[in-house]
Amino acid sequence: MIKVVVVGGGWSGCAAALSAAKAGAQVLLFERTDLLLGTGLVGGIFRNNGRYTAAEEAIAMGGGDLFVAMDANSRHRGVSFPGHQHASFYDVATMEPLVKKILQNYGVEIKTKTRIVDVVKYGxxxxxxxxxGGEVVKADAFVDSTGTAGPMGNCLTYGNGCAMCIIRCPSFGPRVSVTAKADIKEIMGRKDDGSIGAMSGSCKLNKDSLSKELKDKLDSDGVVVLEIPESIRKSGVLGKKACTQYALAEYARNLILLDTGHAKMMTPFFPLEDLRTIPGLERARYEDPYAGGIGNSMRYLGIAPCDQTLKVDGVDNLFCAGEKSAVLVGHTEAVATGLLSGHNAVRYCLDMQYLTLPNTLATGDFIEFVQAKMQTEDGMRVRYTFSGSIYFERMKELALYSTSRSEVKDRVAQTGLTDVYNGCLV
Ligand SMILES: Cc1cc2nc3c(=O)[nH]c(=O)nc-3n(C[C@H](O)[C@H](O)[C@H](O)COP(=O)(O)OP(=O)(O)OC[C@H]3O[C@@H](n4cnc5c(N)ncnc54)[C@H](O)[C@@H]3O)c2cc1C
Structure with a gap:
């Protein structure tokens, strides 16, 4: 039996493990912490703007299990908030065990609290x-889905220091990139001003620390917009954000709270003493990162050079997914690339032609567009997503954006890729 090892259990690694297992491989998934989902443990927003189309494409291609689980576990659906339509928010507190169960049902062997620290490479x-622990695990093909968040040294050098985020570097050890260990030079994303990395764009407040009125509104509507008094507005924060889809003027003038289980606050950080001057937030307390008053995690500090099949340049049997594969942002983007990389890892083992998604699909066009943009200096200062910024504009221009399930299904059928991720290749 062919064996595929996936390193990193964020959304992209989970998707890669899923598609490799569906394609018939024996799959081993390593995650350094005690939980799957990585930064997805504190995210929650999906199906907003063009992410709706991308999720439907994955479903039509037979890789929809993770989106179906998110849908089933959503606290709110069809929510609008500034710049974003028809968003769903999955419950960040209860998502992880569901995903674990799905992977186990497909026979994926999951090893948590296991960190990869080096590679054995021949040619x-x-x-x-x-x-x-020093043990060496062999396989036929590998997927690097280790993400780009942290570790602490990067947050100290390029950010405001460790803010104690969900990556939990002090407890589980720093992120280690398989690609870097394979001696491949990685690429670094940049902020608007050209400096390295980008700061995660949201933090979470404990919902019980909000006033009853705010909490009730958040529970019922899923979204609350609070105007920030001019005296405590933060200038320059938007340009630092990882999520350029939220770098809109509304996000500088207002605090936008979303109900993902926590009160997700759409700003990278906000000094606690200022936050507590806003009516309803007098008792506010951070849930993630714990020191959300001073900073947030730094990301995009180690991206693998790869092609549209998501094979890492310079290594025959290494594929990459999620933030590791491009300056992309989002759970949907991580799942979409994860599915392709796990599937292509199996094709490598079987000496089959790799799957490249055509640009008549949003996912195919996204991968091709981002790869091309990343060849330019300016292109490295943008984070790409189906949900906003320049890629969502392109989706609309090219008529790739659709919220019609049947239309997306037909489009996928026209490419001949219906259920491509469901078929066993072995
Ligand atoms: C605070 C925050 C809020 C966000 N909110 C949203 C949102 O609402 N909606 C949205 O779409 N996107 C959101 N994002 C972005 C989104 O979470 C990410 O872009 C996406 O989930 C990245 O997935 P990934 O699998 O590529 O990487 P990660 O989520 O970073 O996963 C990488 C995993 O690899 C593991 N790992 C690293 N090194 C090793 C190793 N050597 N051995 C074993 N395991 C290793 C890590 O522990 C981690 O679990 C948010 C991000 C952050 C930080």
């Missing part, structure tokens, strides 16, 4: 990976 091929 242009990876032979195995070294775990932090």
């Amino acid at each position: 242009k091929k990876l032979q195995g990976l070294m775990l932090d």
Whole structure:
């Protein structure tokens, strides 16, 4: 039986493990912390703007299990908030066990609290990976889905220091990139001003620390918009954000709270003493990152060079997914690339032609467009997403954006890729 090892259990790694298992491989998924989902443990927004189309494409291609689980576990659906339509918010507190169960049902072996620290490479091929205990695990193909968040040294150097985020570097050890360990030079994303990395764009407040009125409104509507008094508005924060789809003027003038289980606050950080001067937030307390008053995690500090099949340049049997594969942002984007990389890892093992998604699909066009943009200096200062910024504009211009399930299904059928992720290749 062919064996695929996936490193990193965020949304992209979970999707890669799923598609590789569906394609018939024996799959082993390593995650350094005690939980899957990575930064998805504190996210929650999906199906907003063009992410709706991308989710439907994945479903039509037979890789929809994770979106179906998010849908089933949503606290709110069809929510509008500034710049965003028809968003759903999955419950961040209860999502992880559901995803774990799905992967286990497909036979994926999940090893949490296991960190990959090195690779065994021969020529242009990876032979195995070294775990932090020194054991070497061999496989036929590998997926690097280790993300780009942290570790602490990067947050200290490029951000405001460790803000104690969900990545939990001090507890589980720093993120280690398989690609970097394979001696491949990684690419770094940049902020608007050209400085390195980008700061995660939201923090979460404990809902019980809000006033009863705010909490009730958040529970019923899913969204609350609070005007920030001019004296405590933060200038320059928007340009630092990882999520350029929220870098709109409304987000500088207002605090936008979304109900993902926590009160997700759409700003990278906000000094606690200022926050508590806003009516309804007098008792506010951060839930993620714990020091959300001073900063947030830094990301995009280690991206693998790869092509549209998501094979890493310079290594024959290494694929990449999610933030590791491009300056992209989002759970949907992570799942869409994860599905392709896990599937292509199996095709590598079977000596089959790799799957490239055509640009008549939003996902195919997205991967091609972002890869091209990343060749330019300016292109590295943008984070790409189906949900906003320049890529959503392009989706609309090219008529790739659709919220019609049947239309997306037909489009996928026209490419001949219906259920492509469901078929066993072995
Ligand atoms: C605070 C915050 C809020 C966000 N909110 C949203 C949102 O609402 N909606 C949205 O669409 N997107 C959101 N995002 C962005 C989104 O979460 C990410 O873009 C996407 O989920 C990235 O997934 P990934 O799998 O590529 O990486 P990650 O989520 O970073 O996962 C990488 C995983 O790899 C593991 N790992 C790293 N190194 C190793 C190793 N050597 N061995 C084993 N395991 C390793 C890590 O522990 C981690 O679990 C948010 C991000 C943050 C930080």
